[in-house]
Amino acid sequence: MNKGVRIVKKACLLIIDVQKGFDDSDFWGERNNPDAEDNMLVLLDAFRKARLPVFHVQHQSENEMSPLHPTKLGYQLKTGFEPKENEPLFIKSVNSAFIGTDLKEELEKQEIAQIIIVGLTTNHCVSTTARMAANYGFGVSFIHDATAAFTTVSYDGRKFTAQEVHESALSHLHNEFAEILSTGDVLAKWVTTSQYMQ
Template sequence: MLVEKACLLIIDVQKGFEEEEFWGERNNPNAEVNMLKLLDAFRTAKLPVIHVQHQSENEQSPLHPTKLGYQLKTGFEPREDEPIFIKNVNSAFIGTSLKDELEQRSIQQIIIVGLTTNHCVSTTVRMAANYGYGVSLIHDATAAFSTVSYDGRKYSGQEVHDSALSHLHNEFAEILNTEEALVKWVRSSRFIQ
């Protein structure tokens, strides 16, 4: 049986994403509940957890470091042995030493959760796959906001989420739900430390 070394990568679970008046209507209100299930399972199993936090350079953004929204949501604070990488672009690999960290830990598979599906999650998934990592994206542990397209058409948060996932499916990542990820990466013998 193939054995791989995997980690949980948690992207941008920050208080600023609670401001729907800034971002728009959001889908998947239970995303954080599922993220916490995975986080707890990885920690209980003593498996690697890595955090990413977005530091916006836009002073109007709720994710600007001068705003309360820059803070990680309650329950998502890193433990002492869990590295955190601060970024100011969509990819968690750009301007950080995330790739070095993964290489030092001999990580081959990245299980990705966080916010938002079509922005930082999608960009990080694509880069991880391009670097040669296996990627499992957990669709019920991510979420997206509504948007207005170039032609004025409005897309709901669910439509944006589904579209982003469909573009990643089978080309950049396997798309799993929380329970499938727990079975495959935490409860199975495929996972080594």
């Protein structure tokens, strides 16, 4: 074994719901972190080059009015996020990527211990999946600059900006369900060399 080579066998990248329908601002409202997809692509490229596992999740809404309904163009994954042949794609219809899919079984089959989670949106499907992953006993890294949120109106009529929603979701996950990292943190911690042992 070469010195300085980090052996990473049990970490994966989980990309959640990066679909064209989230570009519909008339439906979703204002969004924060416009660089989220660029950071996701940086991580996707790095994980692929390092030959680390990549898993994809796609939301199939049951609401015919949703841009994520399978009859709509918005259901499609955004350009650049199409799975490669050896990268599993899990189709879900609820917030958690674990419900109605065999994601947990596939993670266990590949002996994944740490899940690096990115995608859309911070406070909904990404957060819910992170919480369940932690409850199942997986280590979770939640990448704050590779996720994004939309404006939200509270039960009492108060409007929260997309950034406020994003930060609140991160705060609730921090030290309880996940470690909160940046894209740079992930590259330094998990992808430090192009040489890996599988």
